[in-house]
Amino acid sequence: MIEVDGAGRSFTVTRRKGLLRREREVVHAVSDLSFQIAAGEFVGYLGPNGAGKSTTIKMLTGILAPSAGRIRVAGLDPSRRRTALARHIGVVFGQRTTLWWDLPLKDSFTLIRHLYKVDQVRHRERLAELSDVLELGPFLDKPVRQLSLGQRMRGDIAAALLHDPPVLILDEPTIGLDVVSKAAVREFLRGVNAERGTTVLLTTHDLGDIERLCRRVMLIDHGRLTFDGTLDALRATVPEETSIEDVVTRLYTRTAEPR
Ligand SMILES: Nc1ncnc2c1ncn2[C@@H]1O[C@H](COP(=O)(O)OP(=O)(O)OP(=O)(O)O)[C@@H](O)[C@H]1O
Numbered sequence: 001m002i003e004v005d006g007a008g009r010s011f012t013v014t015r016r017k018g019l020l021r022r023e024r025e026v027v028h029a030v031s032d033l034s035f036q037i038a039a040g041e042f043v044g045y046l047g048p049n050g051a052g053k054s055t056t057i058k059m060l061t062g063i064l065a066p067s068a069g070r071i072r073v074a075g076l077d078p079s080r081r082r083t084a085l086a087r088h089i090g091v092v093f094g095q096r097t098t099l100w101w102d103l104p105l106k107d108s109f110t111l112i113r114h115l116y117k118v119d120q121v122r123h124r125e126r127l128a129e130l131s132d133v134l135e136l137g138p139f140l141d142k143p144v145r146q147l148s149l150g151q152r153m154r155g156d157i158a159a160a161l162l163h164d165p166p167v168l169i170l171d172e173p174t175i176g177l178d179v180v181s182k183a184a185v186r187e188f189l190r191g192v193n194a195e196r197g198t199t200v201l202l203t204t205h206d207l208g209d210i211e212r213l214c215r216r217v218m219l220i221d222h223g224r225l226t227f228d229g230t231l232d233a234l235r236a237t238v239p240e241e242t243s244i245e246d247v248v249t250r251l252y253t254r255t256a257e258p259r
Pocket residue numbers: 011012013027028029047048049050051052053054055056259
């Protein structure tokens with residue numbers, strides 16, 4: 001469902017050197033990245049700040065074109081077929097909403113139905129299902145700006161799944177949520193993957209998300225994939241540590257250097 005073959009992305013930045021001099025420098029945000037994710041997998045994507053996770057997600061969703069390598073999502077080249085790809089993927093960015101701030105939540109859903117050209121009956125059924133499981137009913141009529149973070153996140157997740165995409169890409173979907181909201185979001189995501197077979201790629205700094213949801217974990221550091229395997233295999237890389245937090249802390253600090 002997702003194929004990444006030798007993908008890389010660099011940025012040219014200008015840095016101040018002394019009072020007047022500026023120098024151009026190339027930042028390799030992601031280098032020689034290769035992995036495949038099969039239909040129905042639930043994969044966690046971990047890495048310290050600045051490791052290259054968001055850059056990877058932007059390449060997978062077509063927001064950024066790779067500067068090297070080849071990417072296919074649902075058989076499409078994301079940066080060239082972004083509109084076509086939108087029908088096959090749902091994307092949630094925990095740090096910002098894709099909903100219309102001043103509109104009631106249900107009006108955002110109606111706009112999304114038109115954008116994705118979803119049949120009205122199918123839309124109504126799907127919205128009823130999502131409202132039921134995500135308990136959206138009490139705030140469907142509220143403008144998005146009046147929603148709490150947890151309510152807004154549930155709205156964003158519903159919005160990403162209204163067109164029933166086979167692939168769901170989540171960038172920190174539980175950031176800032178309290179334990180109850182976090183548990184609800186996790187339970188919902190587990191169900192989407194188990195019951196609908198949706199392929200899920202989840203980026204998070206919350207290792208509880210990873211432990212509770214992901215069979216497979218990929219770790220990126222300094223733009224390169226440093227681990228790809230099961231959670232148990234990840235634990236085994238630092239056998240002297242017992243908690244996943246301690247294992248990951250050791251892995252992150254092993255290669256730490258200022259970027
Ligand atoms: N548009 C850009 N211009 C220049 N450098 C960039 C740009 N986007 C990302 N970078 C650099 O690429 C590297 C990877 O950034 P990226 O945002 O992908 O990391 P991340 O793993 O998502 O980090 P975080 O966990 O902090 O969100 C960083 O060094 C970042 O400064």
